[in-house]
Amino acid sequence: MTCNIAINGFFGRMGQSIFEASINHRDVRISVGCDVEEKISSTQNTKDLILTSQLQQQSDMFDVVIDFTLPESSIEVIKHCLVTNKPITIGTTGFTQEQKKFIKEASKKIPILIAPNMSQGVNTSLDSLASMAKSLRDYSVNIKEIHHVNKIDAPSGTAIKMAEVICKSRGIDLGDVKSEACPIKFESIRERTEIGTHEVIFKNKSDEIRLIHIAKDRSIFADGAIETAMWVKNQKAGLYTYNDYMVSK
Numbered sequence: 108m109t110c111n112i113a114i115n116g117f118f119g120r121m122g123q124s125i126f127e128a129s130i131n132h133r134d135v136r137i138s139v140g141c142d143v144e145e146k147i148s149s150t151q152n153t154k155d156l157i158l159t160s161q162l163q164q165q166s167d168m169f170d171v172v173i174d175f176t177l178p179e180s181s182i183e184v185i186k187h188c189l190v191t192n193k194p195i196t197i198g199t200t201g202f203t204q205e206q207k208k209f210i211k212e213a214s215k216k217i218p219i220l221i222a223p224n225m226s227q228g229v230n231t232s233l234d235s236l237a238s239m240a241k242s243l244r245d246y247s248v249n250i251k252e253i254h255h256v257n258k259i260d261a262p263s264g265t266a267i268k269m270a271e272v273i274c275k276s277r278g279i280d281l282g283d284v285k286s287e288a289c290p291i292k293f294e295s296i297r298e299r300t301e302i303g304t305h306e307v308i309f310k311n312k313s314d315e316i317r318l319i320h321i322a323k324d325r326s327i328f329a330d331g332a333i334e335t336a337m338w339v340k341n342q343k344a345g346l347y348t349y350n351d352y353m354v355s356k
């Protein structure tokens with residue numbers, strides 16, 4: 108059966124990548140594209156795709172939402188999903204603790220998958236990072252991330268996720284990532300063309316081990332967003348990660 112998807116943030120870099128990638132996924136149709144009113148022109152509507160700035164008004168047209176926008180917009184769209192009982196997969200990053208609490212509460216009523224990185228490559232490497240962090244307990248850890256200049260949050264959601272995995276494996280608290288006291292040091296670089304590079308450096312005085320992930324194309328995130336959307340649509344209410352989707356495959 109075809110899975111009808113609404114993209115929140117349709118005209119963004121990720122929204123457009125997901126729309127393009129959907130052609131390669133069987134049983135998937137992007138039926139609704141939602142973005143801010145200034146970007147919507149009703150003349151762009153076709154019989155297969157409705158463009159809107161009011162997602163809740165089109166709730167009969169989709170089964171699941173993919174959100175790649177801004178934290179405030181993600182919170183608004185979750186509110187619509189609560190009212191219309193729709194599952195949602197969220198790729199947006201940069202949520203505050205309060206917003207994360209709201210998402211957790213909402214997930215008691217609807218299925219929500221949230222992943223600061225939707226690529227199989229990064230998510231697979233998290234297991235290796237956990238094991239390295241444990242074995243190399245005495246090594247300091249630096250995470251360097253490079254993104255395009257329009258990226259708003261820093262350190263990136265992926266860098267924070269990597270740091271959380273490392274700290275969990277060492278049984279310590281990550282704490283405030285912007286604080287001097289943070290056990291992991293971050294470096295955020297913004298360059299014009301970078302899609303996303305993450306480098307984790309384990310270091311002691313005698314050697315250094317580096318794990319690097321280089322995103323060369325946004326399709327890796329777009330495919331992950333579509334696959335997790337199809338998966339979360341069939342889950343019961345709860346808060347899911349990309350890993351929950353991966354282990355269920």
Ligand SMILES: NC(=O)c1ccc[n+]([C@@H]2O[C@H](COP(=O)([O-])OP(=O)(O)OC[C@H]3O[C@@H](n4cnc5c(N)ncnc54)[C@H](O)[C@@H]3O)[C@@H](O)[C@H]2O)c1
Nearest residue numbers: 116118119120121142143176180198199200223224225328
């Ligand atoms: N999880 C991942 O794998 C992954 C990968 C890439 C980017 N991201 C994150 O996804 C988010 C979006 O990234 P991007 O590069 O596509 O950004 P972008 O700025 O290119 O696109 C965001 C889109 O959201 C739209 N938008 C803003 N407010 C809105 C609202 N209230 N309602 C509907 N649409 C609204 C904007 O108009 C824009 O078209 C960022 O938080 C980024 O860090 C995550």
